Amino acid sequence: GNSVTQMEGPVTLSEEAFLTINCTYTATGYPSLFWYVQYPGEGLQLLLKATKADDKGSNKGFEATYRKETTSFHLEKGSVQVSDSAVYFCALSDSGGYQKVTFGTGTKLQVIP
Amino acid sequence: DTAVSQTPKYLVTQMGNDKSIKCEQNLGHDTMYWYKQDSKKFLKIMFSYNNKELIINETVPNRFSPKSPDKAHLNLHINSLELGDSAVYFCASTQGTGAYEQYFGPGTRLTVT
Numbered sequence: 001g002n003s004v005t006q007m008e009g010p011v012t013l014s015e016e017a018f019l020t021i022n023c024t025y026t027a028t029g030y031p032s033l034f035w036y037v038q039y040p041g042e043g044l045q046l047l048l049k050a051t052k053a054d055d056k057g058s059n060k061g062f063e064a065t066y067r068k069e070t071t072s073f074h075l076e077k078g079s080v081q082v083s084d085s086a087v088y089f090c091a092l093s094d095s096g097g098y099q100k101v102t103f104g105t106g107t108k109l110q111v112i113p
Numbered sequence: 114d115t116a117v118s119q120t121p122k123y124l125v126t127q128m129g130n131d132k133s134i135k136c137e138q139n140l141g142h143d144t145m146y147w148y149k150q151d152s153k154k155f156l157k158i159m160f161s162y163n164n165k166e167l168i169i170n171e172t173v174p175n176r177f178s179p180k181s182p183d184k185a186h187l188n189l190h191i192n193s194l195e196l197g198d199s200a201v202y203f204c205a206s207t208q209g210t211g212a213y214e215q216y217f218g219p220g221t222r223l224t225v226t
Contacts, residue, residue: 034214036215038154041219042219042220043117043203043205043217043218043219043220044156044203044205044215044217045216045217046214046215049214087154089156100158100161100169101158101215103156105153105154105155106154106155106156108154
């Protein structure tokens with residue numbers, strides 16, 4: 001079956017530091033890949049996505065590139081802010097049929113001033 | 114305008130009771146989901162409905178029964194509540210099949226005492 005593996009948190013960074021959250025996946029076919037973010041006390045919301053190999057998703061300064069050869073979709077941001085403190089989920093969806101999304105375990109990011 | 118809403122936001126109840134959580138989306142989406150998020154933030158899909166038809170039914174105790182009266186609503190009824198049912202339950206919706214974004218509700222925090 002499909003699976004998503006994320007680096008364990010929590011990750012603690014100082015403001016303006018560089019962020020990388022690793023994500024690798026196992027899937028059959030050609031899944032679409034997502035990063036969702038969950039702020040405290042809220043539901044998940046889509047941060048970015050990529051639907052095919054070599055696509056780069058980007059939003060709010062965050063980026064991730066769909067790497068089929070390494071089955072990875074690492075999340076990066078050049079300069080984090082305190083407001084980026086949240087839990088980040090990597091996810092994939094099946095390439096066919098009804099969209100069943102497989103989520104990673106989430107990585108908590110804490111940015112300190 | 115709230116896209117995906119859930120009621121109640123908090124639910125505290127005793128073991129053995131029966132309770133329901135309601136979800137509504139005003140996005141015109143065809144597919145809705147229930148997820149369970151445990152205390153470690155692990156997110157697990159429970160059910161999915163497409164146009165009122167059950168399409169995903171993961172390994173969930175049969176004490177949990179989803180009901181979709183129409184494609185804008187997906188409710189979750191839980192019988193004989195147990196301590197292990199304590200979690201945050203999220204409703205989500207999506208446009209259909211393919212790499213579409215899932216829209217999450219704010220969650221219902223269920224505490225069973």
